[in-house]
Amino acid sequence: MLILVANLGSTSFKYKLLDMSGDFESANASPDSRVLARGAVDRIGEPISQCEVIVTQSHQGETFREETQMPVPDHGVAVQACLDQLTHPENGCLTEANEVAAIGFKAVHGGRKSGTFVVDDEVLEAMDEMSAAAPAHNPPYIAAMKLLRQRFPELPLVAAFETEFHDTISPERRTYAIPAEWTREMQIQKWGFHGSSHRFIAERAAEVLGRDDAKIISCHLGGSSSLTAIDSGKSIMTTMGMTPQTGVPQNNRVGDFDAFAIPLIMERTSQSLEEVLKTLASQGGLKGLSGGMADLRDIESAASEGNADAKLALGVYTEEIRRHLGGMMVALGRLDAIVFTGGIGENSDVVRAAVCAGLEGFGIELDASKNDGMRGEGSLHTESSKTQILVLPTNEEWIVAKRSLRALAAQ
Numbered sequence: 001m002l003i004l005v006a007n008l009g010s011t012s013f014k015y016k017l018l019d020m021s022g023d024f025e026s027a028n029a030s031p032d033s034r035v036l037a038r039g040a041v042d043r044i045g046e047p048i049s050q051c052e053v054i055v056t057q058s059h060q061g062e063t064f065r066e067e068t069q070m071p072v073p074d075h076g077v078a079v080q081a082c083l084d085q086l087t088h089p090e091n092g093c094l095t096e097a098n099e100v101a102a103i104g105f106k107a108v109h110g111g112r113k114s115g116t117f118v119v120d121d122e123v124l125e126a127m128d129e130m131s132a133a134a135p136a137h138n139p140p141y142i143a144a145m146k147l148l149r150q151r152f153p154e155l156p157l158v159a160a161f162e163t164e165f166h167d168t169i170s171p172e173r174r175t176y177a178i179p180a181e182w183t184r185e186m187q188i189q190k191w192g193f194h195g196s197s198h199r200f201i202a203e204r205a206a207e208v209l210g211r212d213d214a215k216i217i218s219c220h221l222g223g224s225s226s227l228t229a230i231d232s233g234k235s236i237m238t239t240m241g242m243t244p245q246t247g248v249p250q251n252n253r254v255g256d257f258d259a260f261a262i263p264l265i266m267e268r269t270s271q272s273l274e275e276v277l278k279t280l281a282s283q284g285g286l287k288g289l290s291g292g293m294a295d296l297r298d299i300e301s302a303a304s305e306g307n308a309d310a311k312l313a314l315g316v317y318t319e320e321i322r323r324h325l326g327g328m329m330v331a332l333g334r335l336d337a338i339v340f341t342g343g344i345g346e347n348s349d350v351v352r353a354a355v356c357a358g359l360e361g362f363g364i365e366l367d368a369s370k371n372d373g374m375r376g377e378g379s380l381h382t383e384s385s386k387t388q389i390l391v392l393p394t395n396e397e398w399i400v401a402k403r404s405l406r407a408l409a410a411q
Ligand SMILES: Nc1ncnc2c1ncn2[C@@H]1O[C@H](COP(=O)(O)OP(=O)(O)O)[C@@H](O)[C@H]1O
Pocket: 008, 009, 010, 011, 012, 013, 221, 222, 223, 224, 251, 294, 295, 296, 297, 342, 343, 344, 347, 348
């Protein structure tokens, strides 16, 4: 049974076509060997996007790999290019898109619909209600789902919402200090996001550490970044709140911010509430701090050349990560591992070193020689470190595929 998983990130589009036949629930289900094709478009919306496609077995029976650079203005163009690639007469691996049993989406905010659901009008409506709360994420997902529903009306679409993994967080850690009826009646609360990634890290870290009762902090750092404290496989605390604009600074979204600064900004800039919110959700975060650079690769290179704004952006970003790390260590009471994942966590030794700096007194010791240039799965701690420091590449698509199949079976 083939499942196509669509992952529309804030800066990227990634997809995997997975063969989910046989037992995919067991520990040796081997996610990598099930990938028939995968592709990624990086730097969506920038003048030049990087596109990579790998088809493990094409119609010609051979592996096909292509890397191109071209403008990909939005996620709609990326989804269309993915379907064209998969059904390409020579280099694709599907004769028709209908050979796929379902398309699973790493959907972001369903508000009242937190879980994994076959997409119907009610799911789309719930996502639409949350579009103002997740402006960078929900509109492209809704557009992609509507496009695919129109093109392939027989093909089930499944939405695995990012909030689901955080359903285990206690009321004390998910409730804002606001009038109680706002929480009860409107569910204004800390939902948390990146659930597929943090769940994958919980599963993989348990395998790597060889224990099911591990206490870990999963640092998913990418276009969007969030940390989650995980105890025995369950989320107990996370950094994003009601919306994916909160927590640590995001690529171009503000992160934690004092709501009472907003009326002052409106007064002094003569901007409407909508204009100020749009700025906070598209010109804030790393982009706002650095004077226009939303991608950490650009910020790192500008900072190394002495650019003061870029240095400050890096400093604010890593200090915010450390602030949350400290709170999570207290919530967990013991820390077996810090895990770095996501585009930044998996690739940036600069960020990993800054996050772990000076934590030796807590038993967290980074080995600089292991960290420098480290990519792929591996460990970065010294022999005497009490806490392990790991890099585990995330696999959100694997979690979405598994959850999508369960939702289809439960229908
Ligand atoms: N080699 C690298 N060094 C530093 N940062 C990187 C590197 N490669 C990717 N990144 C960062 O990772 C981000 C993408 O992360 P990812 O988790 O894939 O994105 P998304 O949030 O779109 O799902 C990029 O915006 C970039 O900031």
